Amino acid sequence: MSSRDTDWDGVRLHVVTGKGGTGKTTVAAALALALAAGGRKVLLVEVEGRQGIAQIFDLPPLPYEERKIAVAPGGGDVYALAIDPEEAMLEYLEMFYGLKRMGKALTRMGVVDFATTIAPGLRDVLVTGKTSEAVRRRDRSGRRVYDAVVMDAPPTGRITRFLNVTQEVAGLARVGPVKNHADLVRGVVASPETAVHFVSLLEEMPVQETLDGIAELHEAGLPVGGIFINMVRPVDLPKDVLDAAVKNRIDHAELALGLKAAGIAGGSADATAIAQALAREVVDHAHRARLEKRERATLAKAGTPRYELPLLADGADLAGLYELAETIRALGAA
């Protein structure tokens, strides 16, 4: 086992949330790879039935079964599990009540359907329950089966409610078996062994949702992790150029000369036209860079570690995942 110091040593359950479109599944997958690096065993779980993990790793749809899907750099293993609430319910009934034979009858009667889609909160308890079971599971020698579990969780807007299972089932069950199970799950989710990470972009709405989400978690007494700032585009221009651009004072003549020198433009008129078009691009870029700086500063107010991940040139393919995993390790998040 490596003795590297990371920001989340001791954390065994990494919950990854984020506003839609921020690349939450990609970051969860890359984090799992990063945590597995150097010979560890990590489970990546999916809870919303979207088969996002299968898509990102270019695999056929995952069954309700823990199976190895990737080898991490330096020889660790990433396993994946797509949690299906109905299967989780049948497993739960069998495990706690020995009701295995009832499963089919219950399914036929619509009880399973009812429990997993209609009954408020039950679905979430089943899903988080299955996840915390994987976190706590030990082999015969008493060692934990997984060094870490990464959950590709519901989006920021729903995360607190999703994790705050005791609260969620309160309307359904104030006492009784469901309540007891929820309490057990809540114990795992609220422990220092859990961290809830947020994925954001340097844009107004995702940043605001991230801050709101963090505040809600604090209020609910749930452990806040780090912020992964995803799809960051490099700011390639020197500061003086950016400043000039924001004031709309790009030196068009100098730019045109440079274009001619590089053999981009034929005549002067051509050079001037291209220079003007490119200058508009620079102004655009400078405005965006300024806004991003503002959003970066806003995220800093959350007072939790931040990790910037680059926009992948070819989109989030398998090679890109390994690249992100590398960055995550280099930044000390795993």
Add this chain to the structure above:
Amino acid sequence: MTKTAPALDIDAILDDENTRIIVCCGSGGVGKTTTAAALGLRAAERGRSVVVLTVDPAKRLAQAMGLTELDNIPRLVKGVRSPDGAKGGHDGSQGSRGSSPDGSRGELHAMMLDMKRTFDEIIEAHADPERARQILTNPFYQSLSSSFSGTQEYMAMEKLGQLRRSGDWDLIIVDTPPSRSALDFLDAPERLGRFLDGRLIRILMAPAKAGGRSAFKLLNAGFGLVAGALTKVLGAQVLKDIQMFVSALDAVFGGFRQRAEQTYKLLQAPGTAFVIVATPERDAIREASYFVERLAEERMPLAGLVINRMHRSPAAALSAARSTAAAEDLEARGEHDLAAAVLRLHAGRMQLAAREQREQEHFTSAHPTVPIAHVPAMAEDVHDLDGLREIGELLAS
């Protein structure tokens, strides 16, 4: 080979008096609500009487439309320009289309969905006061109505049906909820219907209906077994709450199913237009493809795809490769730092644009007949009507 999709003619859809409902759908975070609001404003400014139904809009967007609270009531949006205002008469070049009937001026209303309130209203409309009270105070109903994972989807569709039946607007634009799966809003009514029609309900209601032991005989061993298992897992009190809820709800069942069916038919009607919203990212485009297929399966009318946040360059003729080579050349010679840096920036932007173009082409190869409209990426989020108006113009251009 570049695959070109037909252009989505937004104004033709908005101006067509036969268009009565526009549903904006797509995966989370792609700008559905903004698109719905921009379409609403544009339609109103072209002379139609519009209501935009939003579900959980971002704070600033809600403010842009003057919405301050979630109260289930359509509010008039102020600052909407009249169609015969600044941009010249509406009856000249456009002929009889493009203006509302009787030349009346357009109006925009907006509302935020309150799902619990909507659910309560259905109960109140279909049950006698005593029944309604029993249901509304039932603990099981209270959690069902505020947290059932499909309630929001179901209630959005219910509200759409109500607005349509009221006949107060000639165009309703609805923004679909940010579901765990973007298709939930199509499935939720059926799921709730399946529950209400299902065997479980009949089992739960049997004792209340038949009373006493005969019920158990009627249902052979089924009820005893299931009730036993449910009691074991849920506890006796929960089961009792559910049973009471279900028997009180009995009277409302027929109404429920009927309304769900009506709304479903409404979504298939020729006056409905589905607009799928996406960003040029793999996930969002994939989700958009699912939608196209699903809508076809359900025989629901698709108008087209809106791709938000496209990156384009004003100097698109200068390729990424040429731009990079020129930058390298200048850097090697140590001349014209500004031009070199700008060329690098341009190359990056062209690469991004090319990637986005490829994502769109994937979609178009699979669905060559689906019309597409683009909205370029903007630096800032929309926070006023001018911003919405600008998006509307970009959508229509």
